[in-house]
Amino acid sequence: MTLDETTNDPEPERYYDWMLWKLRQEDKKNMKLNNAERSIWVTFSKEGVHCYPAALNDPKLATGDWDDVSFLGHPHRHIFHFRVRIEVFHDDRDIEFIQFKRWLERLYQQTEGTSEVLVLDHKSCEMIADELYEQISTRHPGRFVEIEVSEDNENGCSIFYPKS
Numbered sequence: 001m002t003l004d005e006t007t008n009d010p011e012p013e014r015y016y017d018w019m020l021w022k023l024r025q026e027d028k029k030n031m032k033l034n035n036a037e038r039s040i041w042v043t044f045s046k047e048g049v050h051c052y053p054a055a056l057n058d059p060k061l062a063t064g065d066w067d068d069v070s071f072l073g074h075p076h077r078h079i080f081h082f083r084v085r086i087e088v089f090h091d092d093r094d095i096e097f098i099q100f101k102r103w104l105e106r107l108y109q110q111t112e113g114t115s116e117v118l119v120l121d122h123k124s125c126e127m128i129a130d131e132l133y134e135q136i137s138t139r140h141p142g143r144f145v146e147i148e149v150s151e152d153n154e155n156g157c158s159i160f161y162p163k164s
């Protein structure tokens, strides 16, 4: 005799009881699968130059001490690394990874005669994430989204945008 660990629902001996028990087990299993919180994630990276002009003069940033970060005031290059997670509603490519990733990358591509949709320059990682969320939530409304943006995979932000 096996015991269901979550409900103490012992496996019956009689066939008819056993069939009902088996159905209960299946229902429980399906409920767990149906209640699962599903998401997919993709990663990509993008070269960008930004700066933080306030760092040149703000005494909280240009301290002249160990915590001086006044150099941030000058334009400098990073590879910005992105990880984007988005809710999906079933298990069969609700949003297909590669298509989603290509669409995201295209938001940052400069095409002839048009400017970039999203420009990295002068923005913080948090600002970059918020702008990206605007684009994603317009294309895929009604889903939670989580965006990580880092500078050179060293330091960055992680922002969870609940379903709206």
Ligand SMILES: [Zn+2]
Pocket (backbone or CB within 6 Å): 050, 076, 078, 151
């Ligand atoms: Zn920077």
